[in-house]
Amino acid sequence: EVQLVQSGAEVKKPGESLKISCKGSGFSFTNYWIAWVRQMPGKGLEWMGIIFPADSDTRYSPSFQGQGQVTISADKSISTAYLQWSSLKASDTAMYYCARRDSGWKPFDFWGQGTLVTVSS
């Protein structure tokens, strides 16, 4: 059974760092891209970036690249992708999903359950 299991909800203060995870199982993790998608409260889906764990090739959405907003990484040895922040802001409060994408021009065919990140002083 294909699974993408994300780490649990987080409550952080502005300025703190955070790393959330997405662990894949039931498929060959290194044959797929893993994307991260943000959903702010009551809003739509926003693609943040994507990584190919086999070689760590990483692409970012223009909206999330620059000024080190977020960093996407992966550890293929444990089939896990990560999304991290060095300094959180209140505006980072959102649900974050990871999703799987096959190689080539393909959609996101399987999603994790989501990780809720709340940033509040």
Added chain:
Amino acid sequence: EIVLTQSPATLSLSPGERATLSCGASQSVRSSYLAWYQQKPGLAPRLLIYDASSRATGIPDRFSGSGSGTDFTLTISRLEPEDFAVYYCQQYGSSLTFGGGTKVEIK
């Protein structure tokens, strides 16, 4: 970046009715690399349609997709109670972008 505009923002219909959702692109979507997702409250999105008109595994045939170029449509032939949700289009032919979503609500 390709901008996707979904309309209407909200669609109020009754069970059994036909739903027609639109997704317009700011420029032509390469090879009709367009997908539709369904999201229910508190759950992750689920892939319904890919390559504009192909149903994903396990998706009922009341869901159909059509279109090419800059205009795409998701049709639900007869709404079932479980179909009331938010629907998003996504293009994946030039980087990746999502539309803003259409909420299908019970009238």
